[in-house]
Amino acid sequence: MKKRRLFGDIFAYIILCAVGISMLVPFCWMIITSLRDKTEFFREITGLLPTGPHWSNYIDAWTTMPFGRYFFNSFFVAVVVTFGQMITCSFAAYAFARLKFRGREPLFKGYLSTMMIPQQVTLIPLFLLMVKFRWLDSYYALIVPFLVSAYGCFLLKQFFLTIPEDLEDAARIDGASHWSIFWRIILPLSKPALAAFGVFTFLASWNSFIWPLIVISRPTMKTLPIGLQALQGFYGDGNWAVLMAGSVIAALPMIVIFLFAQRYFIEGITLTGIKG
Amino acid sequence: MKKVKKKRRLLGRDTLAAIGFLSPSLVGLAIFVVGPIIGAATISLFDWEILTPPKFVGFANYVAIWDELANGKVLRQVFANTLYFTAGTVPLAMAVSLGIALLLNRKLFGVAAFRVIYFLPTVTSIVALSIIWRLMYNPDYGLINRALEMIHLPGPGWLADPHWAMPAIIIMSVWTGIGYNSILYLAGMQGIASSYYDAAQVDGANAWQQFRHVTWPLLSPTTLFIFTMSIISGFQVFTQIFMMTSGKPTPETQVYVYHIYSQAFTSFRMGYASALACVLFVIILSITLIQLSITKRWVHYG
Numbered sequence: 001m002k003k004r005r006l007f008g009d010i011f012a013y014i015i016l017c018a019v020g021i022s023m024l025v026p027f028c029w030m031i032i033t034s035l036r037d038k039t040e041f042f043r044e045i046t047g048l049l050p051t052g053p054h055w056s057n058y059i060d061a062w063t064t065m066p067f068g069r070y071f072f073n074s075f076f077v078a079v080v081v082t083f084g085q086m087i088t089c090s091f092a093a094y095a096f097a098r099l100k101f102r103g104r105e106p107l108f109k110g111y112l113s114t115m116m117i118p119q120q121v122t123l124i125p126l127f128l129l130m131v132k133f134r135w136l137d138s139y140y141a142l143i144v145p146f147l148v149s150a151y152g153c154f155l156l157k158q159f160f161l162t163i164p165e166d167l168e169d170a171a172r173i174d175g176a177s178h179w180s181i182f183w184r185i186i187l188p189l190s191k192p193a194l195a196a197f198g199v200f201t202f203l204a205s206w207n208s209f210i211w212p213l214i215v216i217s218r219p220t221m222k223t224l225p226i227g228l229q230a231l232q233g234f235y236g237d238g239n240w241a242v243l244m245a246g247s248v249i250a251a252l253p254m255i256v257i258f259l260f261a262q263r264y265f266i267e268g269i270t271l272t273g274i275k276g
Numbered sequence: 277m278k279k280v281k282k283k284r285r286l287l288g289r290d291t292l293a294a295i296g297f298l299s300p301s302l303v304g305l306a307i308f309v310v311g312p313i314i315g316a317a318t319i320s321l322f323d324w325e326i327l328t329p330p331k332f333v334g335f336a337n338y339v340a341i342w343d344e345l346a347n348g349k350v351l352r353q354v355f356a357n358t359l360y361f362t363a364g365t366v367p368l369a370m371a372v373s374l375g376i377a378l379l380l381n382r383k384l385f386g387v388a389a390f391r392v393i394y395f396l397p398t399v400t401s402i403v404a405l406s407i408i409w410r411l412m413y414n415p416d417y418g419l420i421n422r423a424l425e426m427i428h429l430p431g432p433g434w435l436a437d438p439h440w441a442m443p444a445i446i447i448m449s450v451w452t453g454i455g456y457n458s459i460l461y462l463a464g465m466q467g468i469a470s471s472y473y474d475a476a477q478v479d480g481a482n483a484w485q486q487f488r489h490v491t492w493p494l495l496s497p498t499t500l501f502i503f504t505m506s507i508i509s510g511f512q513v514f515t516q517i518f519m520m521t522s523g524k525p526t527p528e529t530q531v532y533v534y535h536i537y538s539q540a541f542t543s544f545r546m547g548y549a550s551a552l553a554c555v556l557f558v559i560i561l562s563i564t565l566i567q568l569s570i571t572k573r574w575v576h577y578g
Contacts, residue, residue, distance in 0.1 A: 008382070008483070009382065009384060012379040012382050012384060013384065015375070015376075015379055016376070016379050016380070016384075016390050019372075019376060019394070019454070020390055020393045020394070022451070023393050023394055023396060023397065023451070023454070023455070024393060024396075025419070026405075026408045026409065026412055026451075027396060027408070029408065029411070029412065029419050030404075030408045030411075033411065087300070088300040088301045088304060089301065091297045091298070091300055091301065092297065092298050092300075092301040092302075094297055095293070095294045095297035095298045099290045099293055099294045099297065100290050101290050101291040101294040102291065104294075107298075111301075111305070114305055114309045114310060116560070116561055116564050117309060117313050117557065118508070118512060118556065118557065118560050119512075120512060120514075120533050120536060120553060120556060121312075121313060121316055121553045121554065121556060121557040122308075122309060122312035122313055122315075122316060123536070123537075123540070123553065124315075124316060124319060124540050124546055124549055124550050124553060125311070125312035125313075125315030125316050125319060125550075126308065126312045127540075127541075128315070128319075128546075129307075129308075129311075129312065129315075144308075145308040146308075147300075147304055148300070148301045148304030148305055148308065148309075150301075150305060150309070153301055178290075178293045178297070179293075182297075203399060206401070207400075207401045207402065207403075209401075209402065209403060209514075209515045209518075210514055210515065210533075210537070213518075214541060224401065225401045225402075225403040225404075226403075228401070228403045228404060228407065229403055229519065232407055232519065237414070240411055240417070243407055243411075244407070244408070244411070246407075247404040247407050247408060250401055250403070250404050251400045251401060251404040254399045254400065254401070255396065255399060255400065257399075258392075258395070258396075258399040259392070262392060262395070265395065265399065266391070266395075266459060269398070269456060269459050269460070270459060270460065270463040
């Protein structure tokens with residue numbers, strides 16, 4: 001029995017390693033290519049490694065497109081969207097979890113049903129709305145439509161329901177208002193759920209593509225994914241080394257954040273169960 | 277009498293608080309979700325090419341969609357491509373992810389490191405991943421064809437080849453989703469009480485029997501959830517197509533959302549594109565409702 005378990009473990013390691021390598025190879029290939037000489041690529045490559053680290057590709061990528069600005073835009077938008085959703089969703093979640101008012105259940109069902117609407121369906125009217133508001137090429141277009149999420153309301157409501165009400169009863173007898181119960185009791189107790197939800201929202205905003213593609217055309221307003229797309233449009237198949245350097249620049253910040261906060265990423269994914 | 281009065285007052289105070297707590301999300305959802313969905317349904321009844329004033333045409337856009345589907349024009353191909361992508365990605369991604377999750381669930385030394393590695397594509401922008409894979413698939417300089425060359429196999433033109441373009445995108449998409457789906461599966465497995473396995477072992481069940489009679493049935497809510505979500509996101513695939521092929525070689529990788537995008541934002545047929553979007557909505561809604569009713573009927577909850 002023990003021997004069988006050992007064989008099973010070895011087998012598991014072999015498969016896990018094989019899949020792990022296939023996961024890493026494209027990333028390694030990206031880094032190696034980003035360090036190659038620009039012309040080296042088109043010649044017959046003798047070794048897997050570049051002739052020497054050509055850091056100039058990174059400088060070229062950085063100067064061809066305003067990557068610093070892209071980075072700032074992505075970061076700013078993601079931070080505001082994340083905090084905005086945390087505020088609006090936790091407000092709504094508190095109302096649905098704790099307040100007694102007429103029409104609560106139908107209204108909550110209404111919130112739930114908006115979750116079934118895919119983003120692509122509202123794309124055209126939302127775009128026309130942005131035109132009407134004169135918000136094209138602005139942070140407003142990137143941020144304001146995403147300050148609310150029905151899914152977030154649902155998720156946080158479910159979490160708030162798991163918090164025992166005894167704590168609040170004591171506070172209520174002392175005459176605490178709903179606001180102070182929400183702010184001093186519910187929110188501090190919800191830190192893990194808020195962190196997981198926040199990380200997930202940040203990731204979705206950071207990587208969102210189709211919406212910024214439609215509403216942004218001015219180079220200084222682009223986010224990282226759209227900026228990277230512009231870099232591909234600029235070089236096409238001509239200069240893979242710089243294109244890969246740009247991809248590294250665009251991918252690296254999130255990978256670093258992930259490595260430091262991976263617990264919250266995993267929790268965020270298992271909690272929310274959807275990808276933006 | 278007094279009590280009733282007090283109760284009513286309390287209810288009133290809560291209502292006021294509820295208005296305060298709910299209004300930010302209510303206003304946001306009304307303007308940016310409910311309004312636009314009504315807008316999409318309305319615009320779909322018009323012939324509108326942005327520069328010309330909209331003209332009411334009733335259900336003509338839907339009739340046109342039906343006509344194109346029935347008579348084998350571009351849209352039919354687009355639909356077939358979307359189904360091809362979904363049918364190619366979903367079972368493959370699910371099978372691989374389930375296998376990986378089973379292995380990760382053995383609680384081996386160093387499992388955390390594997391989890392991090394598998395998860396890398398999930399946190400990386402699909403735009404960057406698409407560029408990497410476009411290079412990997414390059415027929416002349418790409419890593420894949422170089423590797424095939426080494427073992428003396430002829431490499432196809434991948435993204436440039438009508439037969440291989442969609443499989444190439446499917447492979448890339450499966451690769452991208454493995455980490456995410458296996459984390460979901462793993463969470464489902466860790467929710468199964470170990471007492472079930474203890475009981476199975478007492479009965480002398482081997483590994484396969486334990487999987488077949490304990491893990492698989494108790495995992496059915498997770499499986500159904502991943503299945504539905506994967507189908508829905510299969511219908512919504514856009515970014516990797518846009519970045520890797522732009523629908524070329526036309527129309528082999530033209531998919532539904534790409535078609536909506538190009539009809540709306542390059543041909544500016546807002547009415548027709550909105551009708552397409554509403555059809556997508558109905559499709560996705562039906563999938564969701566089917567999932568909900570199945571969940572009620574046959575899923576085992578442990």
